[in-house]
Amino acid sequence: MTLVEVVVLPPLAQFFVGFFLTLLIAGGSVLLMYWLGQGEEE
């Protein structure tokens, strides 16, 4: 038994949240690494 009712988004909203969060996590980490790696010889 859970003490607090856990609220979960409907499946369709989950899909789109998942899609954009995936892009955000993957894209964000790549951009961060790109920024960190800048300035060295190319």
Place this chain on the structure above:
Amino acid sequence: MPIGDVEVPVIGNNLVIPLLVVPHILIAAYIIGINLIAATSELVGMITKQRRYDRFARNAAKTTLLLFAVGSSLAFTFILALITLYPVLFSHLQNIFFWVYLAETFMFVGEVITVYAWYIAWDKMAYRKNLHVTMGFVAGLFGLTQMIFINVVAAYMLTPSNAPATEVGWTFLNPTYMPLNMHRFVGNFSYGGFLIAGYAAYRYLRVPREEDREYYDWLGHWGIIWGFGFLLIQPFIGYEYMTEIKAHSPGAFEYLMLGPKSWLFNLLMIELLIMFTASVAYCLHKIKFAVKPAPRLRNAVLGALGLTAIFGLLNTIPADLYLVPQIGLVFGEKVDPNIGLFETPPIPLGAMYPYKYIGLIGLAFVGLFALALYLKAAAGGFHWGRANRWSQYALLATAVTVVFTMMTMGYARETARRAGNGAEDGWLIYSCLTLQKQKFVGEGCPSAPRETP
């Protein structure tokens, strides 16, 4: 609290895993692909004495290092989430595939050590280039072997062997194991190649120095050869992969090809159309800058571009207008999921036979033809640094599309296990372990009936 009773708010338990795995795969596939491409480039640079190959290889090794930590952090977090949210699945897989996981771990350690050593020793080993190139290939092979080991588990979850779990050979060499290996092996090169091309285009459009423009123009060409070259093989390997899924998990096959998620393959065809057309258009543009003018080659590639568009568009025609039921994009009757190969669906041109076969085979062969002509022109050399911005936009389009293609295909493989267990449930291991309650059902997987702890 019983184990596995964790409930993640807002996004739900099911979304936690893909949120960690998809970014991980987008990074890991890039690392595997680019590591082997970079090692090959270093080898080519060593043989041809052209500095740009070495320059690219070194920078590629640097990006591998930078992204390695992020990629592996996502993997570790994913394992943590899997143990917490799906403990029955994880303990079951751990029992069957202990040796696979152990080997996977050692491959990971091997890759970390060699890829770092490879990058750090670039200058120190400048006069021992043979050894250094070998080190790059060893790092790449560690990454590749890592993928080959984890594919055992991934393939088993979709098409578990109808054999006792203790039969190591049967569980390891499950029906879709080899097709998945081939599909991902080729896919990693194609993915890495298109990303290189996209990055090169982005830099080409921004750098002011002539020397850099020449380099990034060449890099776009180098990336598209890998990306497009390996993409040409994918339709055949993908077909073989789907054939194995059809034979061993028919419910999953129907769910993807004719069921509620058939839009994924319509989407894939649109993505293939963009990547093929953009690649051939790029080749057509570059041939203009061949050192030896080749008007006949260019005309032939122009024809190939037209055929690519026709075959690609043929593939995108759906079998019915029941397009995306999940968002209400429905304009007509659904095709009968039990339709025979030679029967006509609501939209005749959307039939698998003969139109999709014609489209896919045509696309691959016309693409091969265009690439061969492009390579023939490239053999005589190009005037680098003169490409126009539209050709670079084509490269950027391939890079963006290949990322979406990876996401589409990853989602397709995992969502296929939604089939055959009611609308609200699915399988963690197909026809064996249920998704929501983590209950084992029936015989065959494992072969003897077993109760959930």
